[in-house]
Amino acid sequence: MTASITRRRTGKKPRAAVVGAIAVTGALLLTGCGDQRDKTNTTRGATTAPLFSMLPKKIQSAGVIKVGSDINYPPVEFKKDGQVVGLDPDLAAAMGKVLGVKFEFNNAGFDTLLTGLRANRYDIAMSAMTDNKGRQDGVNPDNGKKVGPGVDFVDYFTAGVSIYTRKGDDQGIKTWDELCGKKIVVQRATVSHDLAKAQSKTCEEKKKGKISIEAFGNDTEAQTRLRGGGGDAGASDFPVAAYAVKTSGGGNDFEIVGEQVEAAPYGIAVAKGNTELRDALRQALAFIIANGEYDKIIAKWGVQDGAVLKAIVNGGK
Numbered sequence: 001m002t003a004s005i006t007r008r009r010t011g012k013k014p015r016a017a018v019v020g021a022i023a024v025t026g027a028l029l030l031t032g033c034g035d036q037r038d039k040t041n042t043t044r045g046a047t048t049a050p051l052f053s054m055l056p057k058k059i060q061s062a063g064v065i066k067v068g069s070d071i072n073y074p075p076v077e078f079k080k081d082g083q084v085v086g087l088d089p090d091l092a093a094a095m096g097k098v099l100g101v102k103f104e105f106n107n108a109g110f111d112t113l114l115t116g117l118r119a120n121r122y123d124i125a126m127s128a129m130t131d132n133k134g135r136q137d138g139v140n141p142d143n144g145k146k147v148g149p150g151v152d153f154v155d156y157f158t159a160g161v162s163i164y165t166r167k168g169d170d171q172g173i174k175t176w177d178e179l180c181g182k183k184i185v186v187q188r189a190t191v192s193h194d195l196a197k198a199q200s201k202t203c204e205e206k207k208k209g210k211i212s213i214e215a216f217g218n219d220t221e222a223q224t225r226l227r228g229g230g231g232d233a234g235a236s237d238f239p240v241a242a243y244a245v246k247t248s249g250g251g252n253d254f255e256i257v258g259e260q261v262e263a264a265p266y267g268i269a270v271a272k273g274n275t276e277l278r279d280a281l282r283q284a285l286a287f288i289i290a291n292g293e294y295d296k297i298i299a300k301w302g303v304q305d306g307a308v309l310k311a312i313v314n315g316g317k
Helices: 015-030 057-062 087-099 110-118 133-137 191-205 219-227 238-251 275-290 293-300
Strands: 064-069 078-080 083-085 102-107 151-166 183-187 212-216 233-237 254-271
Touching: 057 064, 064 087, 064 110, 083 087, 087 102, 087 275, 087 293, 110 254, 133 151, 151 191, 151 219, 151 238, 151 275, 183 191, 183 219, 191 212, 191 233, 191 254, 212 219, 219 233, 219 238, 219 254, 233 238, 238 254, 254 275, 275 293
Parallel strands: 064 102, 183 212, 183 233
Antiparallel strands: 078 083, 151 233, 151 254
16 A cells, blocks of 8 residues: 555534534434334333434344454553453443443454454454455455455544654664664554555565564564564554553653554444444444544544544545
């Protein structure tokens, strides 16, 4: 992929736009979804959650959306005091309130999430997963071959990829071109991994020496390797890299170098054909954007630059 400087949010939503969005959402509830206040249906959640009726009957009955997630990616999702916390769990909880169901996070390796979704182990995958055409179409990024039916994404955040190094030891690295001949640590099957492999080919073509890439099952392992001197740099999504810089070693372990690149949406992955669930999730996201809950959660985790202004499907390129 061709690197591009991340797109930044242009500013707060105008008050009139927020009011209008709430009005539109309210109209949707009273028409397309039905006025829940007049219903006598006592199915779990139906009398209290405005978007419950949009969900597939199976999920209505279960009262749970099973989520596949790599729960080791702070601040997006991680465990603290035995509880799953982070940006994704908070957004899921807010969406769950308007859908009338709970989101149940199940831990798995990032590179197994879409396989697990295809095998029906989860209803969705929500794990800082970049929405791109390859995943939409079920194509292996390494060889371009079809490996599955692909997924649809409900896009809820925007993030680029950042390079980070040991603090005070950036070795002059500011761009991806300056990684030629060096060693990078990344999480396996991520956009950072794909970028490193693509850049390594470019380095070889320029006869600057390929990049030595060491890929790990999760980002924490990659950080540990770099901290111990096992690489020259690491790469990760900007929110994750920024969180590591802020917290690891009390802020003394790492520093971000250069600009983030490849700005792209994070998406909630839903199996192709499961349009009922996909559309319910999109409307739930639109609802919490309109009522302001989304902005509160984004601000809580300090990632306002990645906030989206509306809920869309398959916005990744």
